[in-house]
Amino acid sequence: MELAVILLLLAVFLIFFKLFAVLLKAGFYVLSIPFQLVGALLAMVFVLLLVPFAVVGGLLTAIFAPVLVLGPLLPFLLVLLGLYLIVKK
Incomplete structure (x- = not known):
């Protein structure tokens, strides 16, 4: 009986942590949306x-x-231009 309760508790904890991980991942994604928008504007x-x-x-x-x-x-080039202007005059 105790083994069944322990396995049930482990299953509940496993489901809880999996659900918590999914919610945490979704929350981080939602929090990153403004940064993605700023990055898109800068690009x-x-x-x-x-x-x-x-x-x-x-x-x-x-x-x-x-x-x-x-x-x-x-x-x-400036010296040659000056000589040209002197000779032309």
């Missing part, structure tokens, strides 16, 4: 604002890369 801001800025920056870099390569030659 949307990242995609809609920062990615176009990166694309524009990449395009500007591709356009002005030849000018940046000529940067170290700038003093020589």
